[in-house]
Amino acid sequence: METTAGLGIRRFKEGHMFDDVATVAVEYPMTIYVNDDELVTIVCTPEYTEDLVVGFLTSEGIVRGMADIDRIEMIEATGHVKVTANFVNKFNAKYRAKRYITSCCGKSRENFYFQSDASLVESRNETDLQLQPAEIFDLMQRFEADSDIFRQTGGVHNAALCSRDEVICVRMDIGRHNALDKIYGHCLKNNISMSDKAIIFSGRISSEILVKTAKIGCGIILSRSAPTELAIEMARELNITAVGFIRGDGFSVYSGHERILEN
Template sequence: MKETMVLQKVNICEEEPVQLLLNGKDLVTFMCTPNELKELAMGHLLSRGIIKSVKDITSLGACKDMKMIFATSSIEVDFGGIELNTVLSSGCGSGVKFNESIAKLPKIESDFHISIEKVKKIAIEMFSEANMYRKYGGMHCAALSDGREILALSEDVGRHNAVDKVLGKGILKEVNFRSTMLMTTGRISTDMILKAANVACPFVVSRSIPTTSALELANNLGITVIGRINSSNPIVYMYEERIAI
């Protein structure tokens, strides 16, 4: 008689499909760790440039059991310029496409300065607070900091989801993104830079490295990129003048 395999939930990253409906339209299905769903939705809408302020959302509800997030906006959304019914796997980007709207994004002007030693210290703090990673492994972490403390921290099986969650927390706290840095454990790709650009965040920091196209975009948009932050010699790729001595 053939034995039935029993799956033991030990050291397994939780990943579930969660659907986001905006004004009744199926906007996107996240393949994500199903927590902080309201923050995920807010951050995703913000980082895609669909909303600009928390005031643009009139209602927001999430049901983990139904794997649904429902949002309504007070602004008119141009769904004609948005790809609907998108499924975002935890390993892919946020669905942001290069178009004329990217060329219209203003170059970020910010007087936010920080020393590389302080950036490293905050990165170490972020890694130390990554509880889900220590428990399960295979998770990504993201944080938002004002250079003094961590303002928001989230974990998710997907690096883009983790970033959206902390941006969602930031907008709900009415954080001034121009005086913050966005930190991630994942690779810095073009859509990561676009997320930062859409909230006017002048710093993107990672323990990994950026892609060439991400660096080109960051240079055009005025974003300081720091890679290999947990190494002895982190790499500051551009706008080094923001690194205080």
Template sequence: MQEAIGVPNLKDVTAEVVCNRFSDGEWVRTSVHVPSEIEFTIYVNEKALVTILCTAAKLNYLTIGYLYAEGIISSIDDVASMRVSEEEALADVRLNNPEYELPTLRKLGCSGSSVFKTQGQRVDSDLVAAPTDILSLMKRLQEQMELYPLSGGVHTSALSDTKNLLVVAEDIGRHNTLNKIQGECLLKGISTRDRLMLITGRISSEMLLKAAKMQAPIVVSRHAPTKNAILLATDMGIALVGQARGDRLAVFTHPERLGCSTN
């Protein structure tokens, strides 16, 4: 099975465009970089499964992570072969089960709405992380961003063991970053259980479900979570941390995972 394709040069996933910038009371015509996007189609057993609007980087990880997140595969052992082509904007995946029946083809934008209904599962873990460690990791994540400083317009997520960033992914879609992390971990044999998830974008219920499937008991974002994400995190045992910027953060659920007494 093809495990990986080369990570493209940053300029291959951005485009240089001309704009008129207003600054200090004056207009200046200049060029800037903006994110590029492709419509990437995943084929399973020679049938089109889904088309995803995404950034053309780590497409092999995106493919495996998506299939796992949607329940198409339960492990990498379910995949007989995989071919990923950036030029053709497709992934050709053959399963060990050639009779697997696929649903109707869907097209997903940056929202990443699931083709399949994913049920949440409780995360049982003793993981605890200090607020200072979480804030330090968020700063480190910002330092490791490569595409965002060049073009903006993308999200970044990372998997951490509370001390180090293990896997980092960038994409125009928040959901795509988590699928890329999941896929890279599956292909490289990196456990996602008892890990901390860092996200630059908003935490929605769908994002939380992906983290729960990875069995990540702490999910952190620079932004606020949605109400449904908070309700799900409460039920699933996940510490949901938002507004993690500078030296501040807010814990919305299970504060005991950050050493905060609820008494």
């Protein structure tokens, strides 16, 4: 399926109104069934949808990884995905969207989590990856060079997995969580280690994006935008390095500054 569409519009520019064609992002409702039980409908960009399914099911704790999935049948015409799994976490499948209050990392500070997230994010990240400023700027430049659909539509989120000197995998989606789940699914399917990698994200680092990064297992997240207060607090407690406002020749390190080295 196409990820973008051209639609006729009226555009105003330099004092004049005229007919034009706009490139817009396509929305695709995809309903996931696990062992014939309907689980969820995700509105996504119709690209790398199998990666999205694998990443979503694993990051939500419905399955533990690729070993629990026997078969994925994609029915593109109807937007249905039928997953056959040899193990399903029934608790997470039932309560994955239920929020509750817990103390973060045993430090007695209350935070909102999805109930099914708690067991997946409470361990501190101990990645050995360190980055120098020049490497951060280079990675961001490469990432933005691969963001064609974002530039065309302005309506998608981009995410990437990278090492110190390479952008390994770039994924985009209308849903910010979906873009990260596509990265995760790709890594799970191809047995790519994530503990020594970093995430680059195109948008704001919210608490939910921070939790998703923690569940993926990356210890560094980089963005041109800013994190929220809650995301910073959680990053500090989960030992994740959050770097924002990567623009021009500067950036801000909000947590885990020991992983960012001086040139």
